[in-house]
Amino acid sequence: MFFRRRSAKPDIPKIQADIALRTAKIVHLTHNDFDAVGADAVHRIRFKNEGVYTIFSSVGKFPLYLDILSQVAGNGDTLSISDLSYRRGIEQHLRKLKQKGWRIEWRDHHRWHEDEIGLVKSIVDLLHIDTGRCACGICASDMTPDDIITQEIGLVVCDYDLWKHQDPRSGVLGLVLQRHENREHVRDMLMLGVFDDKKIRSEYEDIMREMNRVMERTKRASSMLGKKYRTIVTPMYGYPSETAAYLRKQLNSDIEVLVSQSGKFSIRSVPPISHKIAREFGGGGHPNAAGGFFNFTFKDKVLLRFLKRNRWFDKIANYADTIQK
Incomplete structure (x- = not known):
């Protein structure tokens, strides 16, 4: 093989079936990094009774997932988008989602143009853009302002995502989540207020060894x-x-x-x-x-x-x- 295999394409029929048969009242469509994992932990704490169905998406696949969702009846349930920025033409998917009966909330911290904000705000039920915080921090502030655990999650995640690097826990978790297979474990630990355990530490040490080799190779x-x-x-x-x-x-x-x-x-x-x-x-x-x-x-x-x-x-x-x- 000359090239690495591309990441597997989404199983569209399965995702559509899962969403159509969902019991959760919240569908959380988010990015695939530490900020997204923290935001998902906040969602699951806030909506523990309603239930959350999570889709972790790359930036490139974001419009695809919106298209998949727009083909499924919303029935008044909420599509919560976090840590994903505006993409050109995305409004057509948002309009279809509204027609299908979805309530749409969108929280992001990337840079948007004013015309993009105005366009999306005219379609969705809530749009909260704050470039001074990470997306997890926005979710924690909006959804669970009085919850001690989610506020701490927001602080740790923002420390990493905004490049402050003042909290040593953030660097460990941010690196561990470079491996996407660790997402669910880290999220579940965050929901318990746990920021370090044996598995997280083991993954971190293994990644550090690998990363040193990667850095030298990249430099050459x-x-x-x-x-x-x-x-x-x-x-x-x-x-x-x-x-x-x-x-x-x-x-x-x-x-x-x-x-x-x-x-x-x-x-x-x-x-x-x-x-x-x-x-x-x-x-x-x-x-x-x-x-x-x-x-x-x-x-x-x-x-x-x-x-x-x-x-x-x-x-x-x-x-x-x-x-x-």
Whole structure:
């Protein structure tokens, strides 16, 4: 095999059947990282009697899941969206959901344009955008303002997601959740107010060993590009946030772009322009951390695999140089 297999596609008929036959009154559609897991713990504490059906989604699959949901009767139940930002054309799915009888609440902390906020707010029942907090923190404040456990969950998650790194628990959990198979265990522990246990510690130690190897491999494959900014572009082998921080420290870069074999990329930057760069390439995010998509051809994949770079490396570095802070 030349390339890694792509992540499995959603089993659409099964998901539709599960949602159609749901007993839960809340469907929680969220991202797939630490912020999302924390938000899901908050949802399950708040709606323990109503029940929660959770869908963890990548940014790219977000519209697909909305389309799946829009084909199932809502019956007055709530679709709660968290930690996922506006995508162009998403309003058509929202309108279909409303027609199907869903109540829609959306909580996010990414950067939205004013016209996007106005458009979505005219359709959904609740829209809460707060770039000063993580999505989990927004959910905890909105849903369970007096619950001690959820407030602590929000603080720990925001410490990691907003890059404060003042609480050592957040770094451990954020890293452990780089492996998606750990999501349910961490979420269930958070619901109990537990932030560390034997399984979490074991996973963390194993990941640290693997991550050190990944960082060195990424550094060897990296290209330093750009004129206005020192922009590192490199293949992604895992742990994008931690690897970007490592590259910045080692190579004194301004911008780090880690590119996966599928064309997805993760970007981190010292100047607050990551979200602007990502939007040019079909993505979005925060001023200092974002993600997007390159439309790879087969040739692009071959070049990335064997030469560790392709035409998109220069494209994104050159575009970054045109951005004003």
